[in-house]
Amino acid sequence: MRTQYHEQLDSLTAQLGAMCELAGTAMERATQALLQADLVLAEQVITDHDQMSALSTRAEESAFVLLALQAPVAGDLRSVVGSIQIVADVDRMGALALHVAKIARRRHPQHALPEEVNGYFAEMGRVAVELGHAAREVLITRDPEKAARIQEEDDAMDDLHRHLFTVLMDRDWKYGVTAAVDVTLLSRFYERFADHAVEVARRVIFQVTGVYPDGETIPQQQ
Amino acid sequence: MRTQYHEQLDSLTAQLGAMCELAGTAMERATQALLQADLVLAEQVITDHDQMSALSTRAEESAFVLLALQAPVAGDLRSVVGSIQIVADVDRMGALALHVAKIARRRHPQHALPEEVNGYFAEMGRVAVELGHAAREVLITRDPEKAARIQEEDDAMDDLHRHLFTVLMDRDWKYGVTAAVDVTLLSRFYERFADHAVEVARRVIFQVTGVYPDGETIPQQQ
Numbered sequence: 001m002r003t004q005y006h007e008q009l010d011s012l013t014a015q016l017g018a019m020c021e022l023a024g025t026a027m028e029r030a031t032q033a034l035l036q037a038d039l040v041l042a043e044q045v046i047t048d049h050d051q052m053s054a055l056s057t058r059a060e061e062s063a064f065v066l067l068a069l070q071a072p073v074a075g076d077l078r079s080v081v082g083s084i085q086i087v088a089d090v091d092r093m094g095a096l097a098l099h100v101a102k103i104a105r106r107r108h109p110q111h112a113l114p115e116e117v118n119g120y121f122a123e124m125g126r127v128a129v130e131l132g133h134a135a136r137e138v139l140i141t142r143d144p145e146k147a148a149r150i151q152e153e154d155d156a157m158d159d160l161h162r163h164l165f166t167v168l169m170d171r172d173w174k175y176g177v178t179a180a181v182d183v184t185l186l187s188r189f190y191e192r193f194a195d196h197a198v199e200v201a202r203r204v205i206f207q208v209t210g211v212y213p214d215g216e217t218i219p220q221q222q
Numbered sequence: 223m224r225t226q227y228h229e230q231l232d233s234l235t236a237q238l239g240a241m242c243e244l245a246g247t248a249m250e251r252a253t254q255a256l257l258q259a260d261l262v263l264a265e266q267v268i269t270d271h272d273q274m275s276a277l278s279t280r281a282e283e284s285a286f287v288l289l290a291l292q293a294p295v296a297g298d299l300r301s302v303v304g305s306i307q308i309v310a311d312v313d314r315m316g317a318l319a320l321h322v323a324k325i326a327r328r329r330h331p332q333h334a335l336p337e338e339v340n341g342y343f344a345e346m347g348r349v350a351v352e353l354g355h356a357a358r359e360v361l362i363t364r365d366p367e368k369a370a371r372i373q374e375e376d377d378a379m380d381d382l383h384r385h386l387f388t389v390l391m392d393r394d395w396k397y398g399v400t401a402a403v404d405v406t407l408l409s410r411f412y413e414r415f416a417d418h419a420v421e422v423a424r425r426v427i428f429q430v431t432g433v434y435p436d437g438e439t440i441p442q443q444q
Contacts, residue, residue, distance in 0.1 A: 067303070071293055081289070084303060088310060169400045177395045177402045181387070184406045 005070045012066065012083050015059040017136040019090040020200070022052055024132015026097035027193060031125025033104040034186070035118055037111045045101035052094035059087045075207070082207045089196040089203075090135070096189045096196075097128075103182055112182045114175040120164050124190040127157050131197035138201045142208045147201040157194035161187050227292045234288065234305050237281040239358040241312040242422070244274055246354015248319035249415060253347025255326040256408070257340055259333045267323035274316035281309045297429070304429045311418040311425075312357070318411045318418075319350075325404055334404045336397040342386050346412040349379050353419040360423045364430045369423040379416035383409050 026045050033042035063084045066072065072080055103112050113121060134150045137143070164187045167173070168180055206212050248267050255264035285306045288294065294302055325334050335343060356372045359365070386409045389395070390402055427433075 064299070064303070067289075067299055068295060073290060077286070077289055081286070081303065081306060084307065085310060088307060165403070168403055173399045177399065178391045180399045180402050181390055181406045184403045185410065188407065188410065 005066070005072065005076070008062070008066050008070065009076075009079060012059060012062045012080070013139055015055065015062060016083060016086055016090060017139045019052065019055050019059065019087070019094070020132050020136040020139065020197075022048075022055065022132075023090055023093035023097060023193075024129045024135075026052070026094055027100065027128035027132070027190075028125055030097045030100035030104065031121060031128070033101055034112055035122060035125075037104065037108055039105060039108045042101040042104040042108070045097060046105065049094060049098045052091060056087050056091040060084055063087070079207050082203045086139070086200050086203055089199045093132070093193050093196045096193045099189050100186060103186060107182070112179075112186070114179050114183075116175075117164060117167060117183055120160055120167075121186065121190075124157060124160050124187070127153050127160070128190060128193050131157075131194055135197045135200045138204050142204055144205055144209065147205050150197055150201040154194045154198045157191055161191040227288070227294065227298070230284070230288050230292065231298075231301060234281060234284045234302070235361055237277065237284060238305060238308055238312060239361045241274065241277050241281065241309070241316070242354050242358040242361065242419075244270075244277065244354075245312055245315035245319060245415075246351045246357075248274070248316055249322065249350035249354070249412075250347055252319045252322035252326065253343060253350070255323055256334055257344060257347075259326065259330055261327060261330045264323040264326040264330065267319060268327065271316060271320045274313060278309050278313040278316075282306055285309070301429050304425045308361070308422050308425055311421045315354070315415050315418045318415045321411050322408060325408060329404070334401075334408070336401050336405075338397075339386060339389060339405055342382055342389075343408065343412075346379060346382050346409070349375050349382070350412060350415050353379075353416055357419045357422045360426050364426055366427055366431065369427050372419055372423040376416045376420045379413055383413040 026048060029041050030045045032038060033045060063080050066080050067077075070076075106112075131150060131153050134146060134153060138146045138150060164183060168183060173180060202212050248270060251263050252267045254260060255267060285302050288302050289299075292298075328334075353372060353375050356368060356375060360368045360372060386405060390405060395402060
């Protein structure tokens with residue numbers, strides 16, 4: 001039987017899912033802005049970030065209303081509090097997309113990236129969009145197998161991040177220190193975006209199984 | 223009159239305060255390890271991080287017990303849920319100190335930093351320790367004026383971060399790309415450490431006053 005509590009919890013989950021999609025879209029557009037030195041698109045990501053902040057506030061408020069009015073216990077309590085923790089992770093994913101867009105804007109009309117590394121960032125952008133979708137799916141389906149997919153995408157992101165550092169450090173980098181600094185920060189932003197998606201999945205799996213996906217019972221922030 | 227609820231909440235607050243101190247100490251030691259290329263100290267920070275993870279888990283569990291057994295409402299509910307959000311911020315401060323220590327370890331026996339920027343990082347380390355103390359004080363006293371002190375320290379950290387980028391980008395940087403990448407990441411870690419301390423203070427002030435220190439009522443992740 002459906003209770004009002006479960007309807008409200010489903011609505012909260014849908015809000016979190018919408019935030020994940022929004023974060024993925026923001027990172028997709030920020031990546032395009034970066035690769036094409038597209039100022040209009042960068043500005044759009046920056047403006048749209050207000051929407052993410054508004055959704056975060058609304059989701060947090062929904063969770064509080066649920067806690068206050070429904071006084072859930074045990075597993076239900078963990079789900080609602082877990083949702084509040086997830087809001088912070090997804091909000092941060094949006095902020096990282098914002099940071100990427102701001103670097104694109106700062107360097108306009110120049111490209112922030114040397115052409116040599118465009119391929120890495122195009123791929124990082126693609127993975128970020130996948131992570132946004134996947135995080136939404138994990139939230140809604142609560143399926144541990146879908147959570148494993150997030151782990152794979154995160155591994156892909158980590159590989160890209162590491163390869164980029166090899167390009168930066170080991171080869172004959174000829175684009176100067178400013179580009180090196182931008183590439184370092186940008187790569188870090190994508191890596192952190194993925195880490196937060198992993199964290200969303202870990203929290204969902206913990207809610208479902210009582211155990212974190214890596215087998216430990218201790219929350220772990222990377 | 224003291225209730226069991228308030229005793230448990232005070233105990234939770236004390237745990238969060240201890241975590242702030244631990245994060246500050248970790249960043250202090252990581253900074254020493256960085257400046258002196260001190261491998262033993264770097265290893266100690268890395269080992270001690272387990273303690274932070276354990277404290278995070280315990281604090282989160284204490285908050286859940288409080289929610290489950292005491293079923294707080296209204297402002298009390300916000301305090302307890304706020305504590306769970308604060309755990310994530312302080313845990314992250316510890317992780318950032320860990321990242322600094324890991325860079326010191328990776329470059330050992332070399333120094334990660336060119337001597338020219340040592341002064342900046344010594345100062346960033348000093349500010350980080352102050353932030354650890356100040357965050358603990360804000361948690362325990364719930365004093366908005368002490369929260370303002372955190373904002374000042376954060377401004378100081380932002381200034382240092384910006385100056386470092388000027389050194390990296392505008393002058394005749396002669397230490398190569400590897401050092402530039404390390405300095406970029408390290409500076410970012412200190413800046414984020416300060417951001418999380420600010421976030422702790424903002425959450426406490428919101429719990430006390432119902433308004434965030436910057437006058438808005440919307441949670442804002444930088």
